[in-house]
Structure formats: C-alpha cells, structure tokens
Amino acid sequence: MNELEKKLSDYIDDLNAEREPEKHQGVADTPELENLLSTARIVRTLREPAMPAPGYPERLAQAVAHKIPKSKDAEQKMIHVKSRRTWFFPSVAALVAGLLLFAVLSNWYGLFNSNAVYAMEKAVAQLSNYHGILEIRSQNAAGEEWLIRRIEIWSEGDKYAVRQDDGTLTVNNGTQKWQVRTQSKEVALLPVAPDSTKTGFDLRDEAKKAKEYPHTVVGSERIAGRLAEKLKISPPGGLPYYLWIDTETNLPVQLQTAMQNALQTTYTFTSFEPNIQLDSQIFAYQLPEGYKVVEKDPGQLVATVEEAAAISGLTPLLPEEAPVRIFAFQDRIVLDYGDTTIVETVAQGSFKPVADSALGVAAGGLLEVWGERLRWRQEKLEIQVEGEQREELARQITADLKLPNNDQDLVNKAQIKVPVDMEIVKADQEQVDRGSSPWQLDPLHVAFTFVNLKVTPEGIQGEPEVPFSAFKLAVNNGVQAVVQTTRGPIKKVYLERLVRQDETGIWSVVGYDPR
Amino acid sequence: MNTVDLLEKAKEGDQKAIGNICRDTWEPLYRFIYFKVQNREEAEDITQETYVKTLTYLREHQTSPDNFLGFMKTVALNVLRDRWRQKKRRGIPVNFEAINPKEAAIQDHQKAVAQRIQLEKALTKLSADRRAILDLRIIKGYSVAETAKLLGKTEAAVRTAQYRALQALARLLDEHE
Numbered sequence: 001m002n003e004l005e006k007k008l009s010d011y012i013d014d015l016n017a018e019r020e021p022e023k024h025q026g027v028a029d030t031p032e033l034e035n036l037l038s039t040a041r042i043v044r045t046l047r048e049p050a051m052p053a054p055g056y057p058e059r060l061a062q063a064v065a066h067k068i069p070k071s072k073d074a075e076q077k078m079i080h081v082k083s084r085r086t087w088f089f090p091s092v093a094a095l096v097a098g099l100l101l102f103a104v105l106s107n108w109y110g111l112f113n114s115n116a117v118y119a120m121e122k123a124v125a126q127l128s129n130y131h132g133i134l135e136i137r138s139q140n141a142a143g144e145e146w147l148i149r150r151i152e153i154w155s156e157g158d159k160y161a162v163r164q165d166d167g168t169l170t171v172n173n174g175t176q177k178w179q180v181r182t183q184s185k186e187v188a189l190l191p192v193a194p195d196s197t198k199t200g201f202d203l204r205d206e207a208k209k210a211k212e213y214p215h216t217v218v219g220s221e222r223i224a225g226r227l228a229e230k231l232k233i234s235p236p237g238g239l240p241y242y243l244w245i246d247t248e249t250n251l252p253v254q255l256q257t258a259m260q261n262a263l264q265t266t267y268t269f270t271s272f273e274p275n276i277q278l279d280s281q282i283f284a285y286q287l288p289e290g291y292k293v294v295e296k297d298p299g300q301l302v303a304t305v306e307e308a309a310a311i312s313g314l315t316p317l318l319p320e321e322a323p324v325r326i327f328a329f330q331d332r333i334v335l336d337y338g339d340t341t342i343v344e345t346v347a348q349g350s351f352k353p354v355a356d357s358a359l360g361v362a363a364g365g366l367l368e369v370w371g372e373r374l375r376w377r378q379e380k381l382e383i384q385v386e387g388e389q390r391e392e393l394a395r396q397i398t399a400d401l402k403l404p405n406n407d408q409d410l411v412n413k414a415q416i417k418v419p420v421d422m423e424i425v426k427a428d429q430e431q432v433d434r435g436s437s438p439w440q441l442d443p444l445h446v447a448f449t450f451v452n453l454k455v456t457p458e459g460i461q462g463e464p465e466v467p468f469s470a471f472k473l474a475v476n477n478g479v480q481a482v483v484q485t486t487r488g489p490i491k492k493v494y495l496e497r498l499v500r501q502d503e504t505g506i507w508s509v510v511g512y513d514p515r
Numbered sequence: 516m517n518t519v520d521l522l523e524k525a526k527e528g529d530q531k532a533i534g535n536i537c538r539d540t541w542e543p544l545y546r547f548i549y550f551k552v553q554n555r556e557e558a559e560d561i562t563q564e565t566y567v568k569t570l571t572y573l574r575e576h577q578t579s580p581d582n583f584l585g586f587m588k589t590v591a592l593n594v595l596r597d598r599w600r601q602k603k604r605r606g607i608p609v610n611f612e613a614i615n616p617k618e619a620a621i622q623d624h625q626k627a628v629a630q631r632i633q634l635e636k637a638l639t640k641l642s643a644d645r646r647a648i649l650d651l652r653i654i655k656g657y658s659v660a661e662t663a664k665l666l667g668k669t670e671a672a673v674r675t676a677q678y679r680a681l682q683a684l685a686r687l688l689d690e691h692e
Binding site: 002004005006008009012013014015016017018019020021035036039040041042043044045046047049050052056057058060061062063064067068122125126 | 525526528530533534536537538541545546549550551552553554555556557558559560562563566567570571574627630631634638649652653654655656658659673674675677678681682684685688
C-alpha cells in the first residue's frame with residue numbers, strides 16, 4: 001500500500017478516535033501530506049465537536065491550579081501545610097501506606113521530571129473514569145509468590161464501586177454509601193462522609209508521588225500484556241519502590257513496594273479500561289431480592305444546617321464558606337467540602353492529642369496537628385478538620401488558630417548536646433517503616449527511654465526508675481520537641497525528627513538539661 | 516465576587532477562583548480550539564495550556580484584559596501556532612506582544628465562517644463517490660473496514676479513494692484562496 005495513503009488513513013482514524021494524531025503517528029513529512037491532513041481537519045469541522053467527559057471543568061481547574069504557582073503571600077500561608085495524605089482502600093492501605101505516606105519535604109518537580117512522569121500526570125488529569133481489575137500479590141524473600149486478593153474497581157469522579165473476591169461490593173455514589181454482603185445476604189448502609197475507603201491503587205496519588213519523589217526510569221517490561229516503563233522511586237529516608245507506567249495510556253499499571261520484613265507486595269491492574277462508558281447502574285442503590293438492610297446510623301444528607309442541628313442535637317460552629325454537602329448523624333454533623341471534611345461532635349472527657357501529633361493553639365486551647373488533620377475543642381464541641389483546605393476552613397471557625405511554628409529552633413537551648421550518628425538514625429527509621437519499634441514515633445516514649453537508660457545504663461529491668469507519668473510534652477512543632485520531667489537527673493529532653501519531618505518520622509534525642 | 520476579583524485571585528493561584536473561571540469559560544474556549552485541532556485529546560490539552568499561559572502572563576504583567584475570553588482565544592491561537600511549529604522545531608515561545616484580543620478573535624470568527632462557505636461550495640463540486648467517501652470516513656467517522664463494507668470496496672480501495680478525494684478537495688479549496 002502507498003505509504004502516504006496509509007499515513008492519511010491513520011491520521012483520520014486518530015481524529016475519529018479523538019486522539020492527537022501527531023502524538024501517535026509522528027509528523028507529516030511532506031508539504032503535500034500536511035496539506036491533505038489539514039484538508040481532512042477542515043472537512044471534519046462539519047461535524048459537532050466531541051465534548052470532554054463529565055467532570056472536565058473540575059479536572060481542568062485542578063490541573064490549571066496545580067500549574068499556576070501561588071503568590072508569595074499564599075506560599076507563606078501554605079508553609080505549614082506541605083504534607084499531603086491521600087486515602088486508600090483501607091486493607092490495601094495497610095500494605096502500601098507505610099511506604100507511600102512520606103511527607104514531601106522538598107518539591108523535586110522540574111529536577112527529576114522525566115517525560116514518562118509528565119505524560120502520566122497529564123493522562124491521570126484527563127482520566128474521567130475507569131474500570132479495572134486489581135490483583136494484589138505478595139512475594140517473600142525466598143522468591144515465593146501468592147495472590148492475596150483480586151478486586152474489581154469502577155471509578156468515576158468521586159463515585160466508586162469495589163467488588164472483592166468474595167463478592168462483597170462497596171459503593172459510594174456521592175450521596176449514598178453501602179456495602180452488599182453476598183455471604184450474609186445483607187446490605188449495610190454506611191456514612192458517605194468522611195470516606196476513608198476510596199479505591200486501592202490510587203492513580204492520582206501515584207502520579208503525584210512519582211512526580212514529587214526522586215525517580216529514574218530503569219527499563220521497560222510487559223505487564224499484563226501491556227508494554228510499560230519501569231520507574232524506580234526513592235522516597236526520602238525510605239527504601240525505593242517501583243511503579244510501571246503503561247506506554248500506551250500513560251497511566252500507572254503496577255506498583256511494587258520495597259521488600260519489608262522479607263515481604264513485598266505488588267499491585268497490578270490485570271485489566272484496565274480508562275475513559276469508557278460506565279454502566280450507571282453500578283452506582284445506583286438497589287436492594288437485591290432476599291437481602292436485609294443493616295443500618296448503623298449511616299447519617300443523612302440534609303439541605304440545611306438547621307436540619308442537621310435538629311437531627312444531631314448539636315449547634316455546630318460554621319465556617320463562612322458554605323459546604324458542598326451536609327450530613328447529619330445522631331451524634332455528629334459532617335460538613336463536606338469535597339477535598340476537606342469537618343466533623344463536629346460533643347466534646348467528652350479531657351482532650352488528648354495523639355502522642356505523635358504536633359501541637360498548636362486553637363480557641364485558647366490545644367490544637368492537634370496530625371498529617372492533614374486539625375483537631376481542637378471550642379464551645380463544648382470537638383472539631384476535626386481534615387483535608388487540603390483544613391487551615392483555611394479552621395481559621396474561619398476560630399480566629400486564634402496558631403499552627404506549630406517549625407522554623408523556631410527549640411533544641412538549640414539544650415545545655416548538653418547529644419551527638420547523633422545519622423547512619424544509626426536512618427537504620428532506626430527504616431526499622432520503624434517496617435513496623436518495628438513504633439514507640440520511636442512518640443517523643444514522650446523516646447524521652448522516657450533515654451532518661452531511664454541514663455539512670456540505668458545496663459538496661460531497663462522491671463519497673464523503670466523514672467516512671468512514664470513523670471514525663472510531659474512541653475512543646476512539639478512537628479519537627480522539634482521538648483519533654484519535661486518531674487523526676488530523675490534530667491529536667492528537659494530535646495528531640496528532633498532527623499530523617500523525615502512528618503508523622504512517619506522517628507524522634508531522636510539531640511540534647512538535654514540536667515536537673 | 517465579580518469577574519475582575521475572580522481573575523485577580525486566579526492570577527495569584529487561588530484554587531477556588533481558578534475553578535470558577537474554568538467553569539464559566541471552558542466551553543467556548545474548548546469549542547474554539549476543537550474547531551482547529553479536531554480531536555478531543557489535543558483540544559483538552561491546549562485548553563489547559565491556554566489557561567496556564569494566560570493566567571501566568573496576566574500575573575507577570577499585572578494586567579487584566581477587558582475581554583477575557585477574547586484574550587484567551589488569542590493565546591490559544593498562539594499556542595496552536597507554536598505547537599505546529601514545534602512539531603518541526605522545538606522551543607518557540609508564545610508571542611504575547613502580538614496579541615490584540617478583540618481583533619484576532621473577530622478575524623478568526625470571520626475566517627471560520629468564510630472557510631465553512633468555501634468548504635460547502637467545494638464539496639458540491641466533488642463527484643458523488645468522493646463526497647460519499649469523505650462523508651463516511653471523516654464526517655460520520657466510520658473505520659476503513661466499515662466504509663469498505665458499506666461501499667462494496669476493498670479496504671485498500673477505500674484508502675486510495677479517500678486520498679484522492681482529499682487531494683481533489685484541497686485543490687478546490689486552494690483555487691478559492
């Protein structure tokens with residue numbers, strides 16, 4: 001066949017498939033051919049344009065916002081909210097979370113931005129929906145491999161449906177969330193928001209991480225019958241892991257965690273259909289015949305705050321900005337802002353921030369800062385704001401919000417400096433990443449161990465000399481912390497997160513004040 | 516919030532303002548770009564690039580155009596031109612200095628109308644067979660195999676026929692210019 005005829009025909013096929021022809025076919029190499037391609041485009045103007053898939057304006061806005069750098073003022077405001085946390089399907093999350101939730105200390109965008117990652121970011125931004133089968137396999141250090149689970153995922157915008165091997169189907173269609181349990185023949189109605197159970201292998205999150213962490217392309221392989229580029233991604237202070245990107249769709253197709261505790265997990269999309277016509281029935285709630293409904297206060301979508309107040313018996317504190325949706329439960333109100341949720345409940349007992357959280361001030365009391373979550377008490381309510389706009393929304397509820405200032409040097413005041421061997425600290429961090437010695441994530445426990453080993457250098461046996469109750473966290477800005485003691489030879493212990501400065505980073509003692 | 520305020524905020528990278536601007540203006544811009552490139556993938560891509568380039572430019576030059584959509588259409592034209600040039604040679608920046616949004620947008624609209632009239636005229640001058648093949652393959656979007664089946668031809672004959680039909684049409688359009 002004539003080469004030019006084929007090129008022209010392929011070009012028309014690409015236009016008909018709504019794909020950018022040059023990307024797939026190369027450039028027209030002669031003026032004559034260019035003229036014919038241009039004529040084909042002109043003829044095609046007689047038909048109606050193919051419009052983008054639903055949700056395009058939102059995806060567009062997100063992609064544009066991502067590329068418009070914030071002004072200096074805005075950057076100053078954002079300085080404390082660099083870490084990002086994305087939610088995964090929980091049981092999958094348990095396996096990947098440890099590896100993937102490192103906070104971003106620096107943005108490597110630009111320095112390490114390879115073509116594959118750029119193309120992936122773009123493809124993910126353009127992804128309107130997909131249907132796929134995700135296989136989760138484990139390998140041990142001896143090279144044995146076994147299938148853990150196979151799940152089927154339908155995803156469109158914020159809606160998703162996930163079917164497990166045993167037939168259990170979990171659906172969130174934005175207004176309702178439910179789980180169809182085939183074995184017990186019941187349908188459980190679940191709260192729509194906050195929802196921590198999105199799809200397992202989160203494509204958007206993977207693209208973002210690949211871009212932010214240092215990475216290199218280390219080869220190409222065939223994954224589930226598709227040619228894919230293999231990317232080695234090295235999170236700061238963690239072990240490298242691998243991501244495979246389909247060369248045709250530019251979407252992530254496989255993720256392999258690092259070998260931790262002689263076990264490694266691989267997530268593979270054995271089938272993946274992006275941007276297709278999904279059957280809308282999949283997101284429609286219907287009770288299968290013979291099933292009973294199990295309802296455990298799934299909350300209800302209400303139109304006004306007054307309605308929510310009447311159902312929950314709470315008088316919520318509201319930001320100026322109106323939420324997208326309001327859910328009322330018997331004991332709480334949830335305000336949903338899309339990427340951020342506010343949960344308000346009646347405050348009960350004393351306020352106890354989680355041990356490894358950074359502390360700030362809100363409404364005259366303690367503010368817990370943990371990952372993307374802010375939590376404090378105000379007017380007998382406990383308020384939790386979680387998500388990207390947490391700081392902005394929290395400030396609309398309480399004017400005196402003070403986030404921990406991690407520019408402030410807390411540890412410099414230590415009278416006695418404790419030398420630190422970074423090799424040992426890094427090894428300790430890796431050990432904690434593998435799930436061992438989690439106490440190193442808690443500054444109180446680290447200080448407690450340090451002080452007691454000072455008192456009894458031969459090791460702590462039986463009851464420690466200085467009890468845990470004698471230790472109190474004085475300051476924690478997320479990066480540095482000071483612990484005070486009421487007993488023993490040490491008055492103050494100064495600690496710092498030396499490897500990673502987020503909730504996954506371990507604390508090390510860098511100094512102390514003797515009593 | 517009015518458009519000027521929104522634009523000011525969007526220029527500073529305010530996500531919400533960018534969201535509102537995109538929601539209000541994407542469709543005419545997308546249609547304008549689609550008309551040029553005739554495929555969704557590229558149209559979505561250029562639409563995005565146009566917003567980024569426009570907002571970045573407006574911020575750097577501390578300016579706000581009266582006709583935002585017109586301004587964006589002109590930026591889009593420049594992005595398109597650059598892309599077409601870059602396919603042969605990399606690295607030509609958008610020529611913002613040459614932007615006169617109102618004029619460029621009006622001229623382009625007039626051009627589009629004229630092109631449509633010329634095209635319809637030229638198509639009537641083609642033989643019925645050639646019109647049929649262009650109609651099936653390009654306007655209706657059938658594959659080569661489907662077109663071959665519908666016209667009772669081989670696939671190779673369809674490819675040759677569409678090539679010749681476009682050649683003839685290009686000549687007719689050239690005569691008009």
